[in-house]
Amino acid sequence: IVKEGISLCREKHKPVVFHIEEITQPLGHSTSGSHERYKSPERLQWEQDFDPIKKFKTWIDENRIASLSELEEVEKRADNDAMKAKQRAWENFTEPIKKERDALIKIIETRSCKCKREHIDKVGLIANDLKQILNPIRKDIFSASKKILRHVCMDCTIRKQLQNDLHQWLERNYADAHLRYSSNLYIETSKSLLKVKPEPPIFKNEVIQVPGREIIRDNWDVQLQKHKNLVIFGEDVGFIGGVNQTYEGLQKKYGELRVSDTGIREATILGQGIGLALRGIRPVVEIQYFDYLLYALQTLSDDLATLLYRTNGQQKAPVIITTRGHRLEGIWHSGSPLSMVINSIRGVYVAVPRNMTQAAGFYNTLLESDDSALVIEPLNGYRLKENKPENIGEYKIPFGVPEIMKPGNDITLITYGSNVRIAQEAVEQLQEFGVSVELIDVQTLLPFDIHKIILESIKKTNKIAFFDEDVPGGATSYMMQKVLEEQGAFAYLDAEPITITAKEHRPAYSTDGDYFSNPNAEDVFENIYSLMHRYNPSKFPQIF
Template identity: 35%
Template sequence: MPRMTMIEAIRSAIDVSMERDDNVVVFGEDVGYFGGVFRCTQGLQRKYGRTRCFDTPISELGIVGAAIGMAAYGLRPCVEVQFADYVYPAYDQLVSEAARIRYRSNGQFTCPMVVRMPAGGGIFGGQTHSQSPEALFTHVCGLKVAVPSNPYDAKGLLIAAIEDPDPVIFLEPKRLYNGPFDGHHDRPVTPWSKHDLGEVPEGHFTVPLGSAAVRREGKDLTVLAYGTMVHVAQAAAEEVGIDAEIIDLRTLLPLDLEAIVASVKKTGRCVVVHEATLTSGFGAELAALVQEHCFFHLEAPIARVTGWDTPYPHAQEWDYFPGPKRVGEALLATMEA
């Protein structure tokens, strides 16, 4: 099997989907001729033509609104919002239209569309290019939310999202775009060489939405994470010498509650890690669910390690991120509680 970066895996997923289904269309700002700001759609316009892969004006409202109309009509748009930070003008369309079409029409219409968005930090983009808005979408009934942590899952989840009959928000961690993130560092490091990348099958395959993965088995405590933080959690557990079980959620909606409950009941302790801000972050929902379903198995309070509750300047990006030091301290404190 070939080895791919996450960018290459995403491009392969879209290519496979467009080849299999003529109803799949791709559009967004600079995604056609230029191939996207991160080159995730590079070469697709040349291969499939300007009617299936094309550029749009700088209007997230227009991109998402057009995609909703196309999806209701019978197409399967896979659109790109250049940065997750730019999605807010289109939020009303996603909440009031995309998420509700199936329910408002009593099943007569569906909205099979994907909104891809680079999310999180890693490029020194500060508060205008590095936000992690997943909790804004997990609160909306009718949307599905996926966050891959590696190229294999990125391809499999994206194909599954494109084939899904309902709207999917697909958040792509920018720090993982060009190679596996070395979670042992609190600062940028050179990406690993190409031969160290994970294998990704050619052709069609899917990773089911709603299925978590155990990235590291353990018996001391459970770490719930997604995206970049999966790698950070693994590094932290290794550095402090705790036998932690790392659960990669992969999709936040639908959530694999069964996998979470099974792990926490086994370990009796739980630490939640995410890059987004603490207050009302998705970690609060995870903590509530663990408390509701695993209360009599818990040996310590549930801990959360997150980003700051404040915008941050570009230069402080790597202090804002939960790194192995902060996560490791939370693991030790939870074990000692």
């Protein structure tokens, strides 16, 4: 049976599955676990009796390929070689760490004083403890260096020099540690998405308006012509041209191998994309609706998002994942679990375009890079009319660069995706009541505002509101942390920051269900006006 299967696989190129009923397991699930704990004595004895290495040794002897004494000599040499290799590997691992430890100790030994206040040389004690560690790891050294830094006596005559030397040591070694432990989460070469030169869409003087889905369709048409290794696949993508007709006619034009349908199996759709990308194909993987992405989240998080990082930049899989979400009535196609996704797939960029023109620009940017990304098209935007760019397939929208949709002076409103249109409606309503809102579309959540455009806005308005349709504490909290903590915008606020979000549950059915589940223009108006009233009640009297 085995020979027949192997022959079928090699000669006919058909996949073959062998069901192996008995197999030995010399180790447990991990090297830290013991399989003796959960196997019966009979099973353990069976594994010893049928140890494949022992069986192979017997087979070699019985077939007179080599004698038992010759095989024992081979085993001895192999054991000796393995021990030497193990020792060399251990030395190669430990010697650089010991040199880092010695460099730190040398800095400490330049001082020659005891703490006058505590009458004890705490710095010396920490350094001596570090010296005594036979095989230190970097954790030991960094921990000791930080403790030493905090215990440098204020009375020490060489305090400033010692602190300066310690700071330099930490800075230098933290830079090395970053390369060793935290680099290559995203592409860092010239093929980085962040290094693609932006190119704006160009519009003719005579405006041509088309449904948004036609912009996506025509953009893919250009890209399929340009990139011969580009393939697009997903549920209903091929024959019917996608559930929103964004691939209309493309299968007929480019064939079933390049624009194809799949079964309802999100995890393996993404798996196909990863495999193809590893082999030099440029796959566009469609997950039909954003909340269906959850079925592929483990593969996306564990495999794709970590690939570049866990191989230290040696392997890449530039997969473009396209989906659609936001603002559809009912439970199943309206989930917006942005916070769950962006906190699970660091290593994959996430774009949240407000319309199809922006979405197409993100796809064009991605195809010029080796990064992978998730692009969430606004589900209610396919039939909305948009101005058609003249340079379809050529313009490129940069990632990580928010766009100021409307300048304002009183408060900064941050949002993205389908929420932008709702925000624009609310901004107009607020204008009638004297509130000048600066509306900013972040455009991408990963990366987020790499040029600190939002910070500059807050320096002007001194107030901030974050608005989306994720759950409370979701993506709005993520944006708040980015802006207030990372960008340091908290210092410029004159009022508390606020978030405007959906309810904790999925949207209820019908238009009314959506209205009372997701934030609407009235919610945005009331939250922002209430904040302005608390800030300046005389200028903005209470109206609720």
